[in-house]
Amino acid sequence: MSDCLVIGGGVIGMMTARSLSLSGAKVTLLDQQQCANESSWAGGGIISPLYPWKYDDLTNELSIASQAVYEQLCAQIFEDTGLDPQYLKSGLLMMDEFDTSEAKTWMQKYKLTYQAHPQGALFTNIAQVRNPRLLKALKADIINKGVNIIEHTKVESLLIKGDCAIGVKTNQQDYLSNSIVVCSGAWSSQWLSLIEEVFPMKGQMIVLKADSSIVEHIVLDQGRYIIPRKDGRILVGSTMQNVGFDRSTDEQTRQSLYEFASQRFELLAKAEVEHHWSGFRPASKLGQVMLGRYAQFDNVYLNTGHFRNGLNMAPESAKRITQLITHEA
Numbered sequence: 001m002s003d004c005l006v007i008g009g010g011v012i013g014m015m016t017a018r019s020l021s022l023s024g025a026k027v028t029l030l031d032q033q034q035c036a037n038e039s040s041w042a043g044g045g046i047i048s049p050l051y052p053w054k055y056d057d058l059t060n061e062l063s064i065a066s067q068a069v070y071e072q073l074c075a076q077i078f079e080d081t082g083l084d085p086q087y088l089k090s091g092l093l094m095m096d097e098f099d100t101s102e103a104k105t106w107m108q109k110y111k112l113t114y115q116a117h118p119q120g121a122l123f124t125n126i127a128q129v130r131n132p133r134l135l136k137a138l139k140a141d142i143i144n145k146g147v148n149i150i151e152h153t154k155v156e157s158l159l160i161k162g163d164c165a166i167g168v169k170t171n172q173q174d175y176l177s178n179s180i181v182v183c184s185g186a187w188s189s190q191w192l193s194l195i196e197e198v199f200p201m202k203g204q205m206i207v208l209k210a211d212s213s214i215v216e217h218i219v220l221d222q223g224r225y226i227i228p229r230k231d232g233r234i235l236v237g238s239t240m241q242n243v244g245f246d247r248s249t250d251e252q253t254r255q256s257l258y259e260f261a262s263q264r265f266e267l268l269a270k271a272e273v274e275h276h277w278s279g280f281r282p283a284s285k286l287g288q289v290m291l292g293r294y295a296q297f298d299n300v301y302l303n304t305g306h307f308r309n310g311l312n313m314a315p316e317s318a319k320r321i322t323q324l325i326t327h328e329a
């Protein structure tokens with residue numbers, strides 16, 4: 001029996017498992033397939049919300065606190081595992097919406113500013129991680145720290161005795177635990193009844209193979225973005241499609257993402273599309289993170305519904321849920 005069961009092995013589940021494990025808890029993490037394969041793998045890895053003034057205070061607080069620790073966290077994980085998450089402060093060039101009154105109020109409130117740039121506003125402190133690498137490193141790190149990862153095990157429901165949750169029922173066997181943390185992303189409402197339903201919001205992305213000198217900063221315009229990786233690969237995203245768990249990608253989206261990038265950087269018109277994929281953001285109607293105690297049982301906790309910002313909010317979300325479980329806060 002473990003102290004804590006973490007349900008889901010995306011960035012939220014693995015950061016939560018890491019943080020709980022560092023606090024001294026004996027942690028078991030369950031995933032219905034392999035860890036690190038879903039939204040957290042599919043995402044762009046920008047360590048900031050896009051147009052942060054469009055989000056609520058909690059999202060901004062979690063994001064800003066996470067931004068403050070990300071570089072050090074990645075360095076620590078790299079040192080401990082030998083796997084580099086490629087944290088890179090590439091800056092973000094915003095081509096639109098940076099001079100609205102909403103944006104100005106937000107910048108005053110959070111004391112953040114930008115550098116003027118011929119094409120818009122350059123937010124020099126915004127960074128990115130290579131999220132598939134971060135996940136690989138995180139998985140190795142939590143295994144080293146003693147987290148018991150059990151994959152290909154689908155949680156079907158809470159296991160209830162009297163009026164207490166004593167563990168979870170899976171398609172393999174029952175697992176008992178003192179506390180349970182729900183980090184199941186877009187699937188959270190599939191096995192647990194939540195007041196605010198979590199549902200998948202599909203996003204498609206492409207990656208281009210190009211020269212690393214073509215794009216210097218992350219570029220954001222009209223809700224779409226271009227992310228230059230260190231090795232010259234360039235990610236272009238993304239769509240917002242409320243179509244259930246349909247993983248398919250389509251030619252029209254591929255073409256429109258390609259055009260978006262090549263219209264802004266002529267040299268990308270020659271670049272080859274290496275890969276095109278989709279992922280399921282954990283969305284909810286209110287668009288708010290669900291972070292805290294589950295209403296029905298005191299020892300069940302929610303860390304889900306991170307929508308477009310799970311990668312950038314993960315460290316602080318994991319810290320806060322750990323503090324709640326260990327009664328530090």
Ligand SMILES: Cc1cc2nc3c(=O)[nH]c(=O)nc-3n(C[C@H](O)[C@H](O)[C@H](O)COP(=O)(O)OP(=O)(O)OC[C@H]3O[C@@H](n4cnc5c(N)ncnc54)[C@H](O)[C@@H]3O)c2cc1C
Pocket residue numbers: 007008009010011012013030031032033034035036037038039040041042043044045046047048153154155156183184185186187188191202203204205237238278279280281282304305306307308309310311312313
């Ligand atoms: C195209 C795209 C671009 C994005 N770009 C960014 C970005 O640049 N920056 C950013 O911060 N965020 C971005 N996001 C959002 C971010 O990826 C998500 O918010 C984040 O990955 C959510 O993490 P998670 O761990 O909750 O979910 P996931 O990574 O989806 O992990 C959930 C895990 O739970 C497991 N699971 C589910 N149900 C069960 C069950 N019943 N039993 C056992 N296991 C279960 C799944 O198998 C999965 O491994 C993007 C998302 C997409 C799709």
